[in-house]
Amino acid sequence: MPVYILDENLPSTVPIWNDKKFIHVLDISNKFSDGDIWNYAVANKLIIITKDVDFYNRYMSSLNSPKIIWFRTGNIKKKEFYKFVEQIWIEIEEMIHSCSFVIVTEKNIEAL
Secondary structure: OOOEEEEEOOOOOOHHHOOEEEEEEHHHHHOOHHHHHHHHHHHHHEEEEEEOOHHHHHHHHHOOOOOOEEOOOOOOOEEEEEHHHHHHHHHHHHHHHHOOOEEEEOOOEOOO
């Protein structure tokens, strides 16, 4: 059963995310809006992984939200992004289990 849902703005080909714990939103529907992703994550107790600031804004104003991992890494090459995720994924995963929102930049990881 999936634990994470990857937003469409993230590549589904990140090697560490090639696991049954991860599902890419495009594997569910190519017509899901951010609201649809949000509701799907809440209903299925999934953690959203995204690069989209809209999820942060919605989280800040919502009483009922899924857990979210927000990558704020800008535009970096895919291979660099893959390597970056692989190097920090364990730390991210540990943090998201004890909080509800994790912000990931190239310089640090912050929990809300």
